[in-house]
Amino acid sequence: MKKNLWCIVAVSALVLSSCSPYSQQPSHDEPEREENPDSQISGTDGSSDNETEQGDPIDEAPLSDHEPDAEHPSDDEDQDEQPHDDTTISLPSEYMNQIEEVDGQAIIQNPDNILAFVNHDYLLPSDYIPDDLVIPDVKFSYGYQDTDKSYMREEAAAALEGLFGAAQEEGIELAAVSGYRSYDRQEELYEQAISRSGPEQEFVAKPGSSEHQSGLAMDVSSSSVNYGLVQEYENTKEGQWLAEHAHHFGFIIRYQKDKEDITGYGYEPWHIRYVGESAIEIYESQLVLEEFFDLVEEV
């Protein structure tokens, strides 16, 4: 990606939504797992479609099952939102979602865009599989396995290698836990959740709305939390290092604390999303992707 694609050009007001604590946010990710990460992984969200599970790869679990304090995000005084400097951001149109309405849903027509903006409102096409998926040369919580969740898109994988390498040099141990996830796998999880909890269930993201399908997201954890995808991760030195350095390698912590009402997801200190150079701007302005795109002006 070329440098200096984004320049801050103008000023406009960004009105922040108020933060109400969420207790039942869906998560993209697996519930925290207590098992020995070195043991055989069963029923994770990868491609090994074990259907045996029950307590398995619910990829998306209610936060209340994860973490009591997810219900009280406002307890953390130091994470208060700062009023943003009011900015607009110029972005070439190729980095904007191109949307087509299909059956009442907004489907992204340019899913290969490194800035693909995927959420509850903007979905990846059901047949989208990135064509440049590779397995990054990094440590995985479950060892090396040629399984869907080990993969990322090439550019993101290279960036992840850089990130993990830098961490290692500073004595910080990071492990990849879950990357690419297919539409079909997400659909399967979604159907399972509906059959368990009814059509109103809100624990599993609908197919197409998971960033993991983009091949640009990776869940990261460390041995200090037994490789779990847990909110305590923010209090570990590894989680803190990740939060402070990910943007230098093109990643953002996608689902931020106190932004639950904006992202529609609970705080996930483990879920990093590759966005390329925009990561610096997003990090420095403390924006989540929803806010970032609110400020973008297409050029």
Ligand SMILES: [Zn+2]
């Ligand atoms: Zn994730």
